[in-house]
Amino acid sequence: MSDAIDLHLYFNFRSPYCYLASERMFEVFDKYNVNIIWRPLGGWHGRSDPDRAKVKMPIARQDVARWARRFGMPLTPPPKTTDPTRAGAGSLLAEKEGLLKPYLVAMMRAEWADGQDIGDTEVLISIAESVGLDGKAFAIAIEDTELQAQLDRNWQEAQEKGALGVPTFVIGDQIFWGQDRLDFVEEHLQALGAEQ
DSSP states (O other): OOOOEEEEEEEETTOHHHHHHHTHHHHHHTTBOEEEEEEEEOTTTTSOOHHHHHHHHHHHHHHHHHHHHHHTOOOOOOOTTOOOHHHHHHHHHHHHTTOHHHHHHHHHIIIIISOOOTTSHHHHHHHHHHTTOOHHHHHHHTTOHHHHHHHHHHHHHHHHHTOOSSSEEEETTEEEESGGGHHHHHHHHHHTTOBO
16 A cells, blocks of 8 residues: 555535535545545635625625536525534544534534534534534634634645645645645646555
8 A cells, every 4th residue: 555645624514515515525535545634714714805706705605506416415505604613623622532523514514504503612612522523622722722723723834735625635735626626636636646
């Protein structure tokens, strides 16, 4: 078996395009010997700024709805005021506990399939506990200023690597931006001989 290939994943829980990738990307990752370097973002990082988002939202909602239909994924957008920062901070605890995949999938389903506000503390803790995280430890993690600062550092790193938005997958010098680039991610992993 070849050595694991590092794959940097820049992800914002507030992005509908991250939702569209959230389950499908693991279908790709699980077939290859990859080392996921998890880089969650918070706030508006990796997303259009608020003024541009207002202009883009009607078109983006149509686009996301088309993709969701294609993938058979339910779509109920969350409240516009939803802040992903604490979900991102909590994901760092989920990763540490070996629960990143179920956490990420459950969080995105709750937000984008069920329309829940993942900025709400009770919603966050309920989702975290549903995947096996300790509620008390999670409640501390989502308020941890160092974990939240890590999200900012992740965005700085993403920009230094050339990332423009989310989701972005970086393998060596190759940057794949968008949920619709997963085929290219897989082709690249095949070319690198990374099959399990």
